[in-house]
Amino acid sequence: MSITISKPATLEEFLKLPETKPASEYIDGEIIQKPMPKGRHSRLQGKLCAAVNQVAEDSKIAYAFPELCCSFGSRSIVPDVAIFTWQRIPFKVGGEIPDDFELPPDWTIEILSPEQKPNKVIGNILYCLQQGCRLGWFIDPDDLSVLIFLPRQQPELIRGGDRLPVLEEIALELTADQLFGWLKMGGKI
Numbered sequence: 001m002s003i004t005i006s007k008p009a010t011l012e013e014f015l016k017l018p019e020t021k022p023a024s025e026y027i028d029g030e031i032i033q034k035p036m037p038k039g040r041h042s043r044l045q046g047k048l049c050a051a052v053n054q055v056a057e058d059s060k061i062a063y064a065f066p067e068l069c070c071s072f073g074s075r076s077i078v079p080d081v082a083i084f085t086w087q088r089i090p091f092k093v094g095g096e097i098p099d100d101f102e103l104p105p106d107w108t109i110e111i112l113s114p115e116q117k118p119n120k121v122i123g124n125i126l127y128c129l130q131q132g133c134r135l136g137w138f139i140d141p142d143d144l145s146v147l148i149f150l151p152r153q154q155p156e157l158i159r160g161g162d163r164l165p166v167l168e169e170i171a172l173e174l175t176a177d178q179l180f181g182w183l184k185m186g187g188k189i
């Protein structure tokens with residue numbers, strides 16, 4: 001869903017607008033509202049954040065944020081999961097988390113929702129990589145696959161028992177089967 005404006009807004013004008021629910025992003029002068037997360041999307045997002053934070057937060061290696069607004073370069077985007085290594089989190093004096101993150105995540109994860117256009121979502125991952133992000137995942141729950149993006153490399157499609165790449169600092173071992181197995185919460189497994 002796009003919000004029509006009379007003239008292209010600047011990033012600065014966009015950042016002054018009130019927040020929307022669900023979140024809106026600013027891409028190429030256009031304000032685009034993300035679709036409302038549904039069951040599979042929410043489940044994968046929550047489990048991914050918990051899995052990363054379980055192995056990386058206490059040792060201050062990294063932290064996974066759900067739906068964090070990241071404004072950098074000429075865009076303001078809201079990855080489904082934005083993972084920052086600890087030393088890149090822009091803590092305030094006193095160690096508090098800031099409200100504004102004006103840098104790309106180290107690892108960006110997008111989970112395709114039925115209402116989303118894949119190329120728009122992949123475009124955000126590619127933009128993050130161009131701005132210094134080190135890893136991108138594009139998760140397709142319908143296809144049970146994860147498209148992996150690394151800087152200056154060909155994308156790789158991961159399925160089944162294949163191990164998903166993570167940032168080298170994060171001791172997380174996860175296969176595509178395990179990731180999509182999180183969707184099975186009830187009934188017979």
